[in-house]
Amino acid sequence: MNPPVAARASKTSTPSLHDRLKDSSLLRDRCYIDGAWVGTPSRPVTNPVNGVELAKVPAFSTAEATQAVEAAERAFPAWAKLTAKQRSNILRKWFELIAANREDLALILTSEQGKPLAEALGEVDIGGAYVEFFAEEARRVYGETIPTQRPDARLLAIKQPIGVCGAITPWNFPCSMITRKVSPALAAGCTVVLKPANETPLTALALVALAEKAGVPKGVFNILTGNSSAIGKVLCEHPAVRFIGFTGSTEVGKILYQQAAVGVKKLGLELGGNAPFVVFDDADIDAAVEGAIISKYRNMGQTCVCANRIYAQDKIYDAFVEKLSKKVAAMKIGDGTEQGVVQGPLINMDAVLKVEKHIDDAVKGGAKVVTGGKRHALGGSFFEPTVLSNVKSDALVAREETFGPLAPVFRFKDEADVIAMCNNSPFGLASYFYARDLGRVWRVAEALEAGMVGVNTGLITTEVAPFGGVKESGLGREGSHHGMEEYVEIKYVMMAGV
Ligand SMILES: NC(=O)C1=CN([C@@H]2O[C@H](COP(=O)(O)OP(=O)(O)OC[C@H]3O[C@@H](n4cnc5c(N)ncnc54)[C@H](OP(=O)(O)O)[C@@H]3O)[C@@H](O)[C@H]2O)C=CC1
Numbered sequence: 001m002n003p004p005v006a007a008r009a010s011k012t013s014t015p016s017l018h019d020r021l022k023d024s025s026l027l028r029d030r031c032y033i034d035g036a037w038v039g040t041p042s043r044p045v046t047n048p049v050n051g052v053e054l055a056k057v058p059a060f061s062t063a064e065a066t067q068a069v070e071a072a073e074r075a076f077p078a079w080a081k082l083t084a085k086q087r088s089n090i091l092r093k094w095f096e097l098i099a100a101n102r103e104d105l106a107l108i109l110t111s112e113q114g115k116p117l118a119e120a121l122g123e124v125d126i127g128g129a130y131v132e133f134f135a136e137e138a139r140r141v142y143g144e145t146i147p148t149q150r151p152d153a154r155l156l157a158i159k160q161p162i163g164v165c166g167a168i169t170p171w172n173f174p175c176s177m178i179t180r181k182v183s184p185a186l187a188a189g190c191t192v193v194l195k196p197a198n199e200t201p202l203t204a205l206a207l208v209a210l211a212e213k214a215g216v217p218k219g220v221f222n223i224l225t226g227n228s229s230a231i232g233k234v235l236c237e238h239p240a241v242r243f244i245g246f247t248g249s250t251e252v253g254k255i256l257y258q259q260a261a262v263g264v265k266k267l268g269l270e271l272g273g274n275a276p277f278v279v280f281d282d283a284d285i286d287a288a289v290e291g292a293i294i295s296k297y298r299n300m301g302q303t304c305v306c307a308n309r310i311y312a313q314d315k316i317y318d319a320f321v322e323k324l325s326k327k328v329a330a331m332k333i334g335d336g337t338e339q340g341v342v343q344g345p346l347i348n349m350d351a352v353l354k355v356e357k358h359i360d361d362a363v364k365g366g367a368k369v370v371t372g373g374k375r376h377a378l379g380g381s382f383f384e385p386t387v388l389s390n391v392k393s394d395a396l397v398a399r400e401e402t403f404g405p406l407a408p409v410f411r412f413k414d415e416a417d418v419i420a421m422c423n424n425s426p427f428g429l430a431s432y433f434y435a436r437d438l439g440r441v442w443r444v445a446e447a448l449e450a451g452m453v454g455v456n457t458g459l460i461t462t463e464v465a466p467f468g469g470v471k472e473s474g475l476g477r478e479g480s481h482h483g484m485e486e487y488v489e490i491k492y493v494m495m496a497g498v
Pocket residue numbers: 168169170171172195196197198199226227228229230231232233247248249250252253255270271272273303304401402403
């Protein structure tokens with residue numbers, strides 16, 4: 001029997017998260033290992049709006065991570081042996097439960113992460129869409145027959161689940177980064193040990209509670225919260241783990257890459273970006289402003305694909321900056337659960353310090369604050385959405401990912417000039433541009449060194465397309481049928497003596 005978080009006596013008039021949920025059993029304070037809810041809740045999870053504690057979760061480490069991997073190892077043969085249809089049906093049920101509980105999941109997500117409720121609902125929907133998509137893909141893991149080179153032999157290649165998989169996920173998308181890894185893994189026949197970000201474990205635990213309800217067997221999907229480096233080391237070094245899927249900073253991605261090298265493990269890495277967003281002078285400026293807003297300010301600028309450097313061409317520069325800053329200045333800031341709020345708090349004070357550092361540096365170099373530029377009067381980690389103009393191409397913000405609500409607008413002269421600036425980065429995750437000339441659209445899309453290009457759009461994420469980066473932005477792809485390939489091995493079989 002799993003123990004949900006008990007109702008807390010609320011001393012204030014504001015109902016607790018527990019009391020606001022339609023199904024309070026989704027609020028969990030234990031981890032799930034080998035089919036049991038275990039651990040002592042000890043590590044507080046707080047609301048970034050006001051620091052109020054939402055729940056406590058266990059602080060697990062090496063021993064529990066090893067237990068979780070070994071549970072996943074024991075569960076693997078039976079799960080891999082199920083027919084694709086059997087696994088697909090369980091995943092379908094998980095998707096249906098996510099959809100049926102979308103409002104509760106979104107409320108948990110906003111409460112621990114801070115993004116506006118409408119965005120949290122959107123994230124839960126796409127999170128569910130990954131599960132739905134991979135429930136369908138489970139039945140399409142086809143192999144191939146190969147024309148033989150020997151008359152007495154037949155050749156074929158079959159695809160088999162890679163084995164136990166580790167998943168390490170970030171706080172900025174506490175739902176969709178989990179389902180984007182776990183659902184293809186389960187669909188392929190792999191078992192999983194998940195370590196969600198310590199800032200946002202409650203959405204993850206709720207997703208696991210729904211997976212349990214959907215009939216995912218014991219040991220197939222395990223989750224543990226706690227010491228990230230110790231748990232990460234077990235996932236990288238335990239011989240049973242064959243794949244690690246990670247979304248997060250490039251710095252941590254490189255640590256995992258090195259640790260996993262010892263056991264020659266396959267890795268999927270979704271790391272930092274530094275997305276350029278280019279507005280050419282033939283663009284529809286109003287559409288470009290809308291695109292810049294969604295790309296830059298979604299999740300308060302805390303997405304790895306968000307526009308980090310905005311380049312506007314000479315002729316339209318002033319008009320673009322004016323229209324963008326007008327819209328940004330009108331954004332409603334506050335608790336993401338309040339009606340009309342489009343910007344919540346940043347995840348923590350470190351995030352605020354990074355935005356301030358980038359603004360200070362740009363301003364010292366001659367940039368002008370057109371709107372925003374400082375901490376918001378609400379206090380805590382609230383920061384005013386900001387637009388800077390006349391930013392120099394060598395500013396810190398041109399080189400580093402801000403991960404906050406800061407839009408620096410750079411000026412450029414021509415296509416060659418801007419492509420060189422865009423590609424002058426060790427990162428290559430997303431990129432965006434607005435243009436109408438068809439020749440230019442093809443040239444620029446092909447020239448950008450990035451895993452993803454948005455042309456005349458600021459929102460490119462969908463479960464049906466391959467998401468991932470080049471250069472130091474990572475390895476592999478998530479989502480789409482390519483996302484399944486990460487979780488299978490190809491086995492070549494020669495049948496001779498035919
Ligand atoms: N590409 C992306 O989507 C993301 C990029 N970032 C970038 O990284 C910056 C820092 O954010 P941060 O949250 O610290 O990102 P991290 O890379 O530190 O965190 C991502 C995940 O990795 C875990 N982790 C941290 N250290 C280790 C380790 N040594 N071994 C295994 N797992 C580990 C974290 O756990 P825990 O939280 O428990 O420490 C979390 O689950 C952001 O400002 C942003 O620039 C951050 C998040 C997502």
